[in-house]
Amino acid sequence: MNDAEAPAGTGGADQDTAERPHPTLDLDDTVHQRVRLGVLTVAREAESVEFGFLKQELGLTDGNLSRHLKVLEDSGLIAVNKGYAGRRPRTWITLTAQGAQALDRELRALRELVRRLEAAGAAKPAEAPGQPPA
Numbered sequence: 001m002n003d004a005e006a007p008a009g010t011g012g013a014d015q016d017t018a019e020r021p022h023p024t025l026d027l028d029d030t031v032h033q034r035v036r037l038g039v040l041t042v043a044r045e046a047e048s049v050e051f052g053f054l055k056q057e058l059g060l061t062d063g064n065l066s067r068h069l070k071v072l073e074d075s076g077l078i079a080v081n082k083g084y085a086g087r088r089p090r091t092w093i094t095l096t097a098q099g100a101q102a103l104d105r106e107l108r109a110l111r112e113l114v115r116r117l118e119a120a121g122a123a124k125p126a127e128a129p130g131q132p133p134a
Contacts, residue, residue, distance in 0.1 A: 023116060026109035030075050031102050035060065035068045040103045043078060043095040051091035069093065077102055 031037060038058045043049050055065050072078040077099035081092045095103070 023109050023113035026105065026112070028102055028106055030071060030077070031106045033068070035064070036072055037106070039065075039068060039072060039093065040077065040095060040099060040106075043093055044100065044103060048081075048092045048094045051093065054093065072099070 031040060035058060039054060042054060042057055051065065051069075054060075055062065058065070060068075069078065069080060073080050076096060079094045079096055081094070083090055083092070
């Protein structure tokens with residue numbers, strides 16, 4: 001039996017890849033945004049991360065970071081806790097279980113995208129956009 005006669009899902013690797021949804025469909029717009037992805041990954045590395053550290057680490061302004069933290073908090077991906085360190089007010093960010101799961105899904109989708117590109121790219125030379133193959 002050849003690939004044309006084979007039941008769906010039993011063909012070669014190229015056919016199998018073509019039948020699966022494209023990995024970019026699994027990217028989450030809330031998580032995938034550059035700053036928010038940065039916040040989630042930094043928060044994943046520590047039990048809790050301080051606002052000032054995030055601001056410095058990601059090269060952001062107070063207002064820019066605050067807006068992204070609000071989106072993540074409203075989505076349930078992080079928890080924001082305010083308190084004091086001595087007499088100075090501080091804001092700490094922690095990754096929620098939901099945030100950890102969302103980050104894991106995002107990383108899986110990115111890994112699959114890279115895997116797919118590497119598998120396809122190994123067989124094809126790079127071509128200029130809009131140019132017919134040689």
